[in-house]
Amino acid sequence: MKKIFLALIGLAVAASLVVTAVRRTDAGPKPIEALRQTYRAKAKPSVDHGLFTQLKGPFARPQQVTAACISCHNGRHTEVMASSHWNWERIEYVEGKGIRAIGKKNVLNNFCIGVAGSQQSCDKCHAGYGWADSSFDFKDPLNVDCLACHDNGGTYAKKIGGAGMPADGLDLALVAQKVGRPQRTNCGTCHAFGGGGNNVKHGDLDMAQFDTTRDVDVHLGTDGADMSCVDCHTAEKHQMLGKAYSLSSMNRNRVACERCHGAVPHEDELLNQHGYKVSCQTCHIPEYAKVNATKMRWDWSTAGKLKDGKPYEEEDGQGNHAYMSIKGTFTWAKNVRPEYVWFNGTASHHLLGEKFDPGKPLVLNTLYGQYDEPDAKIVPVKVHRAKQIYDTKNLTLIQPKLFSAAPGDGGYWGDFDWKAAAAAGMKEVGLPFSGSYGFAETEMNWPLNHMVAPKGKSVTCEECHVREGGRLASVGGFYMPGRDRSRLLDGLGTLLLLGSFAGVVVHGGARFWFWRRRQGGK
Amino acid sequence: MSREYIYPAFGRFWHWAQSFLILFLALTGFEIHGSLRFFGYEQAVRFHNFAAWSFLVLIAFAIFWHFTTDEWRQYVPTWENLKAQAEYYLFGIFQDAPHPTQKSRQRKLNPLQKIVYAGLKLFVLPLVWISGLLYMFYRYPQRYDVLALDVTALQPIAFAHTLGAFALLCFLVAHLYLTTTGHTLTSNLKAMVTGWEEMHGDETHSAAEPALAPAEDAAAQPAGPAR
Numbered sequence: 001m002k003k004i005f006l007a008l009i010g011l012a013v014a015a016s017l018v019v020t021a022v023r024r025t026d027a028g029p030k031p032i033e034a035l036r037q038t039y040r041a042k043a044k045p046s047v048d049h050g051l052f053t054q055l056k057g058p059f060a061r062p063q064q065v066t067a068a069c070i071s072c073h074n075g076r077h078t079e080v081m082a083s084s085h086w087n088w089e090r091i092e093y094v095e096g097k098g099i100r101a102i103g104k105k106n107v108l109n110n111f112c113i114g115v116a117g118s119q120q121s122c123d124k125c126h127a128g129y130g131w132a133d134s135s136f137d138f139k140d141p142l143n144v145d146c147l148a149c150h151d152n153g154g155t156y157a158k159k160i161g162g163a164g165m166p167a168d169g170l171d172l173a174l175v176a177q178k179v180g181r182p183q184r185t186n187c188g189t190c191h192a193f194g195g196g197g198n199n200v201k202h203g204d205l206d207m208a209q210f211d212t213t214r215d216v217d218v219h220l221g222t223d224g225a226d227m228s229c230v231d232c233h234t235a236e237k238h239q240m241l242g243k244a245y246s247l248s249s250m251n252r253n254r255v256a257c258e259r260c261h262g263a264v265p266h267e268d269e270l271l272n273q274h275g276y277k278v279s280c281q282t283c284h285i286p287e288y289a290k291v292n293a294t295k296m297r298w299d300w301s302t303a304g305k306l307k308d309g310k311p312y313e314e315e316d317g318q319g320n321h322a323y324m325s326i327k328g329t330f331t332w333a334k335n336v337r338p339e340y341v342w343f344n345g346t347a348s349h350h351l352l353g354e355k356f357d358p359g360k361p362l363v364l365n366t367l368y369g370q371y372d373e374p375d376a377k378i379v380p381v382k383v384h385r386a387k388q389i390y391d392t393k394n395l396t397l398i399q400p401k402l403f404s405a406a407p408g409d410g411g412y413w414g415d416f417d418w419k420a421a422a423a424a425g426m427k428e429v430g431l432p433f434s435g436s437y438g439f440a441e442t443e444m445n446w447p448l449n450h451m452v453a454p455k456g457k458s459v460t461c462e463e464c465h466v467r468e469g470g471r472l473a474s475v476g477g478f479y480m481p482g483r484d485r486s487r488l489l490d491g492l493g494t495l496l497l498l499g500s501f502a503g504v505v506v507h508g509g510a511r512f513w514f515w516r517r518r519q520g521g522k
Numbered sequence: 523m524s525r526e527y528i529y530p531a532f533g534r535f536w537h538w539a540q541s542f543l544i545l546f547l548a549l550t551g552f553e554i555h556g557s558l559r560f561f562g563y564e565q566a567v568r569f570h571n572f573a574a575w576s577f578l579v580l581i582a583f584a585i586f587w588h589f590t591t592d593e594w595r596q597y598v599p600t601w602e603n604l605k606a607q608a609e610y611y612l613f614g615i616f617q618d619a620p621h622p623t624q625k626s627r628q629r630k631l632n633p634l635q636k637i638v639y640a641g642l643k644l645f646v647l648p649l650v651w652i653s654g655l656l657y658m659f660y661r662y663p664q665r666y667d668v669l670a671l672d673v674t675a676l677q678p679i680a681f682a683h684t685l686g687a688f689a690l691l692c693f694l695v696a697h698l699y700l701t702t703t704g705h706t707l708t709s710n711l712k713a714m715v716t717g718w719e720e721m722h723g724d725e726t727h728s729a730a731e732p733a734l735a736p737a738e739d740a741a742a743q744p745a746g747p748a749r
Contacts, residue, residue, distance in 0.1 A: 003531040003717060010535055011542075014576060270567065276661070461563035467556045479677040482556040482563060486681055490557075493688030500695040507611075508699060514616040 035260055039225045043181070050177040057173025062129050062166050063142040065176050070141065077141040079238035085127040085149075087138065088115075092249045095348055095368065106429070107247055107349055108397050110364060110386035110442040111195035111298060112327075114352075117401030117428040118411070123164045125190040132163035134428070146179070149186050153178030157189075161403065184210045184220065187229040196327070200295045201246075203336065203382040204450035208291035216290050218452050232259075245447055246365055251345025251375065255449070257281070277478075279377040282340065283459040284452045288382060293320050293332035298386040301439035303328035304416045311416070326402075326413045328387075338380030338448055340475050344369035347445075353431050355395045361385070361441040362397075371477035378475055382446040389418060391426075393434035397442075401425040528630050529717045533593070536584045537714060543577045544690055551687055574654055581651065596631055597640045604633040615703060625719055642693060650686035653679050 049055055054068045070077050084090045089103030104122075108114045115122040123131040128143045130136060137143065145164060147156045156175045157167040166172065188210055195201035199208075209217050214224025219232070232255050233242040242255040257280040258265075264272040265280075274283070288294070304325060306312070311325030320332040348366040356362045369376035389398045401424035404411025410424030418437055426433040464472045465482030472480065529537070550570035552558050561569060588594040606622040611634070614622070623632035631639060656679045704710035705722055713719040 003534060006531065007535045007538060010539065014539070270571075461567070465554075465556070465563045479675060479680055481554050481676075481680065484677070484680075485555060486684070489681060489684055489688070493684070493691075496688060496692050497695065500692045504695060504699040508702070510616055515618075518618060 031262065031265075036225055039227050039231055045180050049179050052177075055173060055176045057171075057176070059172040059176065062145065062147070062172060065172050066129075066142050066144050066146055068176065069146045069179075076238065077144045080127065080144050080146075081138070081141065083127075083238050083240070085238075085240070086144065088126065094249045094351070095346060097348070097351065100351065102249070102349060102351070103247055106352055108352060108364065108399060109195075109246055110384060110388050110444050111201055111295070112402060113300075113388060114399045114425075114429075116399045117425040118403035120163050120405055121161050121403035124158045124160060124162065125194075126164045128164050130163050130165060147172075147175050148189070149182045150179040151175050151186065152180035152183060154185065161405075182228070182230050184228050187233075191229075195295065197295075197321075199289060199292045201384075202244075202446055202448075202450070203294035204285065204288040204448045206289070206292050206294075206451075209450070212291070214454055215457075216451060218454050220450075224454075245347045245367060246444060247349070249347045249349060254345065277371070277377055279343075279379045281380050281448055281452075282378050285338065285380050285448050285450075286453055286457060286459045286463075287335045287337055288380075288448050288451050289334050289336050290451055291334075293318060293334040294336065294382065295330055296333045296336070296382075296384065297331035298327070298384070298388075299329040299439075300389060301328060301387045303412075304418070306416065311413075325416070336382070337471065339383050340378050340380055340472055341367055341445065342369035342371060342373075342376045342475065342477065343367045343379040343381075343447065344373050344376040350397070352399065352429055353396055356390075356397070356440075358390060358392070358395065358438070358440040361443050363443045363445070365445055367445050367447070378472065380448045382448055384444045384446060386442050386444075387439040388442055389422060389437050390440045391422070391434050392436045392438040394432060396431065397440070398422045398433065398437060399425040399429050399431070401428060524721045525718045526626060526721050527717055528625055528627055528713055528719045530591075531717065532583075532587050534714060534717055536580065536587065539580055540577070540584075543573055543580065544694065546573050547577065548687060548691055548694075551683075555684060555687075571658065574651075574658070578651060578655075581647070596629065597636055597643060599637045599640050600633050602633060604637075607632050607634045611703075624721075638693070646686055646689045646693070649682055650690065653682035653686060657683055 052072070054071055055065075059065050059068075066077070080086050084103055087103065088105040089101045091099060092102050093099050094102070104115055106114075106116070112118070112122070119134075119136075120132050127145050127148055128136075129145055130143060145158075147166070148158065153175060155178075156170065159165050159167045188205065188207055191202070192198060192205045192207045192209070193200070194205075199206040209220045212221050214221030218224045219227045230240075233240050235241070239253075241253060243253055261280070263275060265275075266272050302323070305323075306325055313321055313325070314323040316322040316332060318332065318334070321327075321330055322332075323329050346368045348368065350356065350362060350364045367379075367381070389400055390396060391398055400412055400418065400421040401410050402412050402421065404414025407414055409415075410417075410420040412418065412421035415421070419435065422433050422437055423435075459471065462482075464470045465480065467483060467485075470483055472483065547570060549558075549560060550566045550573065553560050553563065553566040554570055560566070603623055610619060610622050613619075621632075623629070657676070660676050660679060701710045701714075702708075704713075705720065709720060
């Protein structure tokens with residue numbers, strides 16, 4: 001009896017050990033709390049630009065403002081002019097293609113396709129004044145637009161179809177007197193509206209983030225860290241940290257969560273170990289387009305339908321454009337679960353003039369990576385699928401001219417003639433157009449980095465470690481517990497186990513039968 | 523009829539702790555494997571890892587115990603009486619024939635048990651805990667440059683671990699059933715709880731009664747503390 005008692009005590013000790021191990025106590029402030037405090041404290045500008053005589057104005061032309069800026073901040077314009085915000089291209093090494101100057105200037109996407117021939121409209125988002133066509137002087141410092149990024153008064157805007165010039169009727173002196181560190185709206189005006197509308201392109205960059213809650217975005221939420229874009233996208237000499245893989249191809253200059261949060265941010269070592277192969281974003285961005293919908297599919301082939309000779313628009317149930325004569329048919333989605341891929345930080349791009357096989361979807365930016373590469377991690381992506389115009393004889397994608405300044409200039413949005421638009425656009429980029437065109441399926445991958453969810457809303461273990469239908473169901477090249485198994489082993493094991501039970505039933509049944517017979521015999 | 527002290531205290535503690543740990547590890551393990559849902563994946567992993575460490579500690583103590591008490595000799599397989607034991611389970615048991623092997627402190631296992639338990643201790647359990655340790659310490663390719671642990675895939679580790687788990691489960695089913703083959707349905711179970719086994723006269727007169735263990739072996743055994 002004493003032995004049983006001792007055994008029970010042993011079990012009790014073991015059980016209490018289990019409980020102690022599972023329960024965790026917090027000791028001291030966590031690093032995350034320190035981070036919150038750092039970023040909640042807002043820096044006050046050291047000077048009041050409103051008091052500078054140089055900025056009294058009046059300014060008849062925006063270039064005069066730039067001159068005034070440079071008169072104090074001398075040399076800063078050269079930094080801007082060395083940045084991709086100005087050049088819309090940079091030197092990148094593209095695997096298999098060599099060193100190329102690529103950027104918004106010359107890489108096609110599957111939204112509004114490309115800027116060539118439409119600079120008048122697209123270059124509204126250029127950090128400069130007057131890039132209307134290929135004659136723009138990238139060497140003239142006075143064309144640098146300081147205000148687009150540094151206006152803190154919220155009154156600055158660029159003109160639609162104005163090649164980057166300010167909107168009409170602005171008091172440029174007032175704008176210039178209220179400059180400062182870039183705010184969310186400065187960046188978002190372009191980066192949230194890429195592709196021709198709010199949240200169209202990225203899906204995780206929405207004007208809703210200008211003023212949002214931490215439920216939507218823990219970093220930008222005004223009830224959370226209330227950070228601004230440039231807190232993470234820091235700049236050294238106007239070279240911003242961070243890049244979009246729609247245009248970039250090298251593993252450099254990336255903003256990493258680890259910069260603030262460290263490589264081992266969890267208390268639980270098992271979660272930290274996930275970080276070897278799973279990006280932070282995979283678990284912490286469970287969904288994107290949380291406030292407004294984002295464009296998931298764009299079918300250019302239906303564009304051009306007119307009513308009474310005029311272009312028109314139709315809306316879907318949620319107030320998003322479902323059809324536009326100038327652009328075609330769209331599919332939108334809200335609260336979207338990302339797709340997941342292996343990614344080592346390098347990407348390839350389909351470059352202008354390259355031939356492709358229209359028989360299968362053309363991936364415009366291939367993300368490289370697989371499990372056994374040291375730098376590869378699983379990342380969440382938005383995949384945007386489209387049908388876009390290509391040359392059916394030359395088997396190349398077509399850069400059409402979309403924006404139309406005057407009827408008959410070939411701009412599709414004025415003339416609705418694909419052949420003329422293709423001819424004008426391809427002439428602009430210096431490539432041949434055979435005269436026959438069709439529409440090809442294309443895909444683009446947009447790695448997701450924003451709209452990070454609060455801790456409690458992260459992806460749970462079961463969402464990936466599940467036999468079927470998990471988030472990582474299609475991510476291959478490795479064995480994941482809970483998802484993967486050997487069917488053969490599981491089958492044989494189950495059979496063996498059932499066999500053991502069957503043996504017990506047969507043997508036990510026989511014993512019982514003989515026992516009954518003996519009982520009866522007595 | 524007499525009582526004999528067969529299972530000493532630590533042996534019983536080890537047996538029961540191990541049995542509960544194996545059951546718990548099977549439950550949490552097959553949840554991690556994706557076969558069932560009970561605790562939720564996260565808790566299942568946490569519990570499984572903790573139980574695994576507990577099991578390893580227990581195994582360390584058990585190995586020490588087996589060698590310091592010479593208990594390990596009980597598991598050395600033998601041909602002696604093996605056929606009789608097999609015939610008993612296949613035929614004799616149905617006719618209420620006497621057990622061919624008499625239990626004693628020096629011989630707690632019959633020849634079939636010796637083979638099965640030796641296999642369990644030498645092959646199945648090591649398979650499970652070695653693969654389990656590799657599973658826990660598996661590092662993704664090329665991380666930390668620990669080349670000794672640079673297994674290129676988790677797949678073979680998981681395969682071995684699952685194989686061991688199935689083997690243990692099958693053993694468990696048969697083992698539980700065979701506890702009912704004592705003098706009464708529950709006499710073996712009682713003995714494993716209290717340590718004392720009821721000795722029956724009919725058995726002592728069994729024709730197949732083997733010779734008692736050599737005297738020096740008996741001397742090597744400590745006299746259980748409660749005797």
